[in-house]
Amino acid sequence: MTQLAVLADDLTGGADAGAAFASVGLATSIAFASDADDCDVLVVCTNSRGIDRTTAADLNRRAASAFITRPVSRRPRWVYKKLDSALRGHPRDELLAVMDGLGESRALVAPALPAEARTTVDGRQFLDGSRLEATSLGSARNSSDLASLFGSGGDVPVHALDLKTIRGGQGEIERVLGQMGPGLVIADAETDADLMLIARASLGSDLRLLAGSAGLAGQLARVLAPAPVSHNEITHRPANPILVVAGSLHQATAAQVEILQGAGLPIVRPVDVLLDESVRAIERTVDEVAMHLLAGRSVVVATAGLPSSQPGSTSVVSRLADIVAAPTVCRTIGGLVLTGGETAAGILARLEAIELRLMGEIRPAMPWGILRSSHIRAVPIATKAGSFGDDDALLACVEHLTGTRLR
Secondary structure: OOOEEEEEOOHHHHHHHHHHHHOOOOOEEEEOOOOOOOOOEEEEEOOOOOOOHHHHHHHHHHHHHHHHOOOHHHOOOEEEEEOOOOOOOOHHHHHHHHHHHHOOOEEEEEOOEHHHOEEEEOOEEEEOOEEHHHOOOOOOOOOOEHHHHHHOOOOOOEEEEOHHHHOOOHHHHHHHHHHOOOEEEEEOEOOHHHHHHHHHHHHOOOOOEEEEOHHHHHHHHHHHOOOOOOOOOOOOOOOOOEEEEEOOOOHHHHHHHHHHHHOOOOEEOOOHHHHHOOHHHHHHHHHHHHHHHHOOOOEEEEOOOOOOOOOOOHHHHHHHHHHHHOHHHHOOOOEEEEEOHHHHHHHHHHOOEEEEEEEEEEEOOEEEEEEEEOOOOOEEEEEEOOOOOOOOHHHHHHHHHHOOOOO
16 A cells, blocks of 8 residues: 655656655655556656746646545555755645645645755755855745745745754654644754654644655655665666766766766767757767667766756757667666756656666665666666765766676
8 A cells, every 4th residue: 555655846856755765665666657556655756847837736736636536545645745955946836736636734844955964944944054045056046934935925824843842852843733723834954863853743643745855755764664674785787788867967967977987987978969959960979879888888978068058958858868769779778877857757758667666775865776668678777866966976876786886
């Protein structure tokens, strides 16, 4: 029976949250072609971060409604609305739409991700100690104040769950939650210990809708599986090489690609005309990638360094998907490493993905699993948000999938 459903606005975020549950032995699947019946945790990705807020809200409302129209035996007890820890996308519109779709009048919001130095203090979101609006990731936000963000318009009451209350323990949190009426509860958190107290108290209350980053998801997983059984090791290493597609222009991804290059992996950077839908350019790039794969070399396709490209733009994602789905490439892939949410979603859509059964985390916020699709046999795959990870993050993904130390 499905215990919990995760609803995410992009693929890498959904995989991040889902991997926390897989890491403790809960059967966790991202379903693409159809609903997954045999999982404890079901992840659904709306791919709505980069679209207009009205359409994004509608997609989330319909996805949430689908959860409660399932047969009772398959209806999730809790729904987790995955939020970006930098609050990108349409967090308020999507969360309110999910509440509407589920018929819920209350939700708890805890977007902190301490492992990535993203904290919530006095109702404000901080990244590396700076207020959200003062950082490059949060520059689209005018304020770090979560009450203003989620309560704008005044149509939804907003309640504060501060650090003093949280550190008073699970019983104190449950008492305060019990006194709060309908609306959104904004929870502070500086550490994973804070998030664990929030998770325990939330699951012990009458709350059915929680919203947060991979941080709260990780603590919820530990509560739901108090005696975890990890399945993080790959039992059968791929015989064929790994294809890395780095479709993010974030500086963190650029540094990670440089480390891969230093470890000896060839880097293929599609020429500018590729972005202008040049068939010849795509064919040249496909031939270059296939040459490395056929020679048994793992290879990287990276968009960093293409001045005319735009992060996540439809044309770039579509061209990258064309490269991966080319028969001479996809027939030779032993595994995939994808970074950038829209890039990952576009490639898996082109491969006609059926299911991604999550197996665990290579590192925090770096999930891996087994992909089943119509175009390639079952292969291991790792995903990563473009802004996440140390400089050797992508290298760690390749090493994990191949079982080979490259550095």
